[in-house]
Amino acid sequence: MDKPRATYLDHNATTPLHPEVKKAMTEAMEVFGNPSSYHEAGRQARELVENSRRVIADFIGAKPEEIIFTGSGSEANNAVFNALSNQPPARREIITTSIEHPCVLRAAAHMAESGVPVHYLDVDETGKVYLDQLESTLNDATALVSVMTANNEIGTIQDVGRIAKMCHERGSLFHTDAVQAVGKIPVNVNEIGADYLSSSAHKLYGPKGIGALYIRQGAPFEPLIQGGHQERGRRAGTENTIGIAGFAKAIEMRKAEMAEEAAHLAMLKLALRQGIERVIPEATFNGHPTDSLPGTLNVSFAQTRGEAIQLALDLEGIAVSTGSACSSGSLDPSHVLVAIGLPAAQALGSIRINLGRTTTPADIEQALQALARIVTRTGRAAHAGPGDCCCGGQCG
């Protein structure tokens, strides 16, 4: 019997390669030269890298020389915090938010450990940053404000243009982690007014292990990786030519497909949400009702655990994820769901469902039917006592 097609609804974790990206990467494998070499093989590789840089820059309204390639979105974000290592002591404070991706939160915490004052903005129940809190926190010592464009767990889109303007009025730099936004919604560095912007290929049907950082011309920067003169001296290391070619092709495909796909995903998401409301009326939804990534739905179920639902869905060939992190044997509720004010029990009963370019109405129907069955079953099990939990009572 044929194995049933797996239903992948975890596109914020990563995306499958677009078939055109696979082709482009296969072709790029023939371009073996080192882009820094002064011979024909090297020149071919250099051309591939620079053509790709142009495509990516153009997509977000940047100049090619304002883009550096990185090994990931995490590296791009870390590079921004590192960029401030040489700021004058009178202007070295950082402001970020309580709902950033761990790579931003850890980079900020690292700065705090080295004595830099770091302020964390709160968010309201939809995940939006309080702009009045930003206003009162910004001061003449603020060097950098880092606010993500869209959240990976609940999909909330911030008013980054307004935030950037507020930062500039107080003379501070603005970075946005746009890893979940680029390729899903229109992102333009000039419209935002960003000084730094991070993106990552594997979130937009490109390969893993390749990211890009926009650095506005003239913005301060210190290389995170020291060595050769690659990327105009801003990121050492021989370029990942195959990854870069894949990234550029993924962007080209986004340019062609993004708008139509966003409308399709928004429709599927609405159908999923309404379906859940119908079959599991006690379910509640997290994130902003309208300013939200088109394919992202985060939902909480009472009296059950997100992990139990995720595992049961996985057994039925449906991939979703939870926001909780397993650390030292206990499952902590997602910091994002806690930040929007969910009680721990409700946060722990949440899953995130992320639709993508190949998601069909049949996938939504399948997920809906499976959820209805599983939530009823796991809800009953949770009532029976901790020994019946998905983790055998370990998760506390």
Ligand SMILES: Cc1ncc(COP(=O)(O)O)c(C=O)c1O
């Ligand atoms: C918002 C956000 N920022 C940064 C990252 C890190 O990107 P990468 O996996 O390329 O390191 C992710 C990945 O999940 C993300 O969702």
